[in-house]
Amino acid sequence: MIKKKKILVIDDSAFMRRVISDIINSDNRLIVVGTAKNGKEGLRKIKELNPDVITTDIEMPTMNGLEMIKILMETTPKPVLVISAFTKEGADTTIKALELGAVDFITKPENIFKINKEETKKQILEKIITASNIRNLPHKNIKNIRKDIKNIEKNTIKKESIKEYGKYLRKIVAIGTSTGGPRALQEVLPYIPKTLPASYVIVQHMPPGFTKSLSERLNSLSDITVKEAKDKDILYPGVAYIAPGDYHILIEKANNSSDYWIRLSSSPPVAGHRPSVNVMFNSLIETNFNDIIGVIMTGMGTDGLEGMKNLKRKKNAFIIAQEEKSCVVYGMPRAVIEAGIADVVVPLHKIAKEIIKVVEVF
Known part of the structure; x- marks a missing residue:
């Protein structure tokens, strides 16, 4: 029996949490073990559930995705996939997230109701599977680079x-x-x-x-x-x-x-x-x-x-x-x-x- 990879979904939108979870659970190699509505709750769930991959939005209340990624990479690094908005501001924050240690990103369709399109679902699943097999997470933080x-x-x-x-x-x-x-x-x-x-x-x-x-x-x-x-x-x-x-x-x-x-x-x-x-x-x-x-x-x-x-x-x-x-x-x-x-x-x-x-x- 194949051991399923455990995924945690972090997003402040209940709709997005449900849709992304449904997409992930449709693949028999993956299982959503939990969800969180902001970075602070996400960090707690990561410690509690020990997921193999985390997907996260960036703009969230209480603690945003960038703050969460920074803390995670400094404490218990894990593969993180960013769910990014397709805007200039979204692109800038996505690059910042990759700089902080996220391994890849997925762009939200401009119409979020189209996230269920087969092409988008395929991309999400492929990137999560790739992330779940990553063993060499970025090891050098940006402070040292600067x-x-x-x-x-x-x-x-x-x-x-x-x-x-x-x-x-x-x-x-x-x-x-x-x-x-x-x-x-x-x-x-x-x-x-x-x-x-x-x-x-x-x-x-x-x-x-x-x-x-x-x-x-x-x-x-x-x-x-x-x-x-x-x-x-x-x-x-x-x-x-x-x-x-x-x-x-x-x-x-x-x-x-x-x-x-x-x-x-x-x-x-x-x-x-x-x-x-x-x-x-x-x-x-x-x-x-x-x-x-x-x-x-x-x-x-x-x-x-x-x-x-x-x-x-x-x-x-x-x-x-x-x-x-x-x-x-x-x-x-x-x-x-x-x-x-x-x-x-x-x-x-x-x-x-x-x-x-x-x-x-x-």
């Missing part, structure tokens, strides 16, 4: 004047990640100095509306400029371009120019993903860049494997993979490592150092 960021050696180049340095672009660092990625990127991008002659292109599996908030948050923490990519953005050194949700990102030669730019595509999802890591990696094969560094980080599935194989074979790209113990989900790095194409396998906190080393000597 403290470490202060130790980055700053230089005199201002972010606003980065276009003056376009002629020094020599190398591309392409990063692919998924579940656990928003927090993992905070342990990589803030440690990269903007004087390196490289641009950074990033695919983070995320729905539309959230990558802008993620970019803004990472930009505020980083020495390099981090932005949500726009179509025809010219690639400059010291700038990281994050694929916007629901768009593939490709790197192509700019028209009548020696520059390269970003092209965004709404072509069909590849293996269920848009943006797709494979699409980004494969687009680099058609460029004149010979110094390409590919980085594959925490995430479910195998997106990025095919593209990295092609980059290794056709461009002799240098491949950096995140090691298992520091991954929230070890799917994407595992596929690359087991294929034997990773040049180095390092823990999360050493990826930035490895990027700097390779860019400087590659």
Whole structure:
């Protein structure tokens, strides 16, 4: 007999608690062991019921979801899935929740009565099952990250004047990640100095509306400029371009120019993903860049494997993979490592150092 994973549902809406519980209980691998109407009650129920996964709303009375996640991660860390509103404010608080230690999020439909749609139910169940199997929860809190960021050696180049340095672009660092990625990127991008002659292109599996908030948050923490990519953005050194949700990102030669730019595509999802890591990696094969560094980080599935194989074979790209113990989900790095194409396998906190080393000597 399969032992069911225990789920706690936290939401101030009785309607949402009931609907989410019904969805979860419809899967014979899961069982809702309790519900709570705010973070304070949630913490008490977590201690009492010891659930495997917690789903939580953010905006709640008495104690909101962010306060609850912060306390939980400092005391008894458990996988938390955020049920997020699809608004600018909702996106900002969702990114904050991921920063505090939530492993993933689910967007509420604009009409909450549509939460019972099959597509939404499937997404909720898949993400809960994934979360229930997570063993490596984020271990480093944001206070330490901010403290470490202060130790980055700053230089005199201002972010606003980065276009003056376009002629020094020599190398591309392409990063692919998924579940656990928003927090993992905070342990990589803030440690990269903007004087390196490289641009950074990033695919983070995320729905539309959230990558802008993620970019803004990472930009505020980083020495390099981090932005949500726009179509025809010219690639400059010291700038990281994050694929916007629901768009593939490709790197192509700019028209009548020696520059390269970003092209965004709404072509069909590849293996269920848009943006797709494979699409980004494969687009680099058609460029004149010979110094390409590919980085594959925490995430479910195998997106990025095919593209990295092609980059290794056709461009002799240098491949950096995140090691298992520091991954929230070890799917994407595992596929690359087991294929034997990773040049180095390092823990999360050493990826930035490895990027700097390779860019400087590659």
